[in-house]
Amino acid sequence: MTPGVRPLIAGNWKMHGSLSEARALAGAVAEGKVQGAELLVCPPFPYLLPVQGALAGSTVALGAQDCHAAAKGAHTGDISAPMLKDCGAGFVILGHSERRADHGEDDAAVRAKAEAVLAEGLVPVVCVGESEAQRLSGEAEAVVAGQLAGSLPEGFAQAHGVVAYEPVWAIGTGRTPTEDDIAAMHARIRAELAARFGAAGGTLRILYGGSVKPGNAKAILALPHVDGALVGGASLVAADFLAIASAV
Numbered sequence: 429m430t431p432g433v434r435p436l437i438a439g440n441w442k443m444h445g446s447l448s449e450a451r452a453l454a455g456a457v458a459e460g461k462v463q464g465a466e467l468l469v470c471p472p473f474p475y476l477l478p479v480q481g482a483l484a485g486s487t488v489a490l491g492a493q494d495c496h497a498a499a500k501g502a503h504t505g506d507i508s509a510p511m512l513k514d515c516g517a518g519f520v521i522l523g524h525s526e527r528r529a530d531h532g533e534d535d536a537a538v539r540a541k542a543e544a545v546l547a548e549g550l551v552p553v554v555c556v557g558e559s560e561a562q563r564l565s566g567e568a569e570a571v572v573a574g575q576l577a578g579s580l581p582e583g584f585a586q587a588h589g590v591v592a593y594e595p596v597w598a599i600g601t602g603r604t605p606t607e608d609d610i611a612a613m614h615a616r617i618r619a620e621l622a623a624r625f626g627a628a629g630g631t632l633r634i635l636y637g638g639s640v641k642p643g644n645a646k647a648i649l650a651l652p653h654v655d656g657a658l659v660g661g662a663s664l665v666a667a668d669f670l671a672i673a674s675a676v
């Protein structure tokens with residue numbers, strides 16, 4: 429944890445659940461009344477408004493999982509940052525490895541989307557992380573540094589942008605890096621942020637993501653420069669998500 433920084437526990441629901449399940453999950457998270465961390469849930473697009481309703485009166489924030497780089501236009505099937513803002517989203521996850529893999533999003537595309545998010549006054553949550561081959565060949569830190577340089581726009585620090593370090597091989601696999609490896613990567617990310625953004629980079633939140641569960645959350649969240657978690661599978665079970673948030 430970075431001293432003085434309020435941790436963020438973010439749930440990435442991906443393409444899971446029905447409308448009634450989304451409402452129930454959001455309602456249960458809202459009732460959790462977690463003290464030590466800010467909570468964020470990121471449902472699929474069609475559930476943003478009903479989830480916003482289920483969160484009403486709580487302090488749980490609402491986010492989306494992607495957006496288009498343009499504010500409007502002829503882009504069939506896409507969703508813009510102004511639309512997300514209209515639906516109550518305060519955060520937008522960008523550059524998740526599943527989008528980088530499934531939709532060919534490169535660093536430049538992620539940066540353009542992040543600029544669109546900043547233009548609406550929303551907070552980008554920019555994901556970075558190495559593949560298993562890159563980890564094994566010793567390139568992990570260089571890969572992540574390159575992704576940061578390419579994906580983070582100017583203005584990221586002023587907007588209190590969030591970085592999520594998610595090793596691709598740890599997502600949904602039940603495997604995680606060693607605590608030493610997580611700490612080393614987060615220290616490297618902190619150094620990159622400070623070099624680029626100065627003092628403001630020293631207090632940006634850096635989340636860890638990849639198989640965070642109630643059983644490993646406490647140890648991971650205690651590491652230096654780990655300022656929260658981006659949680660996939662375990663965020664679909666309210667009790668597990670709240671247990672992770674309570675481990676801060």
Ligand code: PGA
Pocket residue numbers: 440594598599600601602637638639640658659660661662
């Ligand atoms: P996981 O997913 O917690 O299911 O590993 C994390 C993520 O992809 O954000």
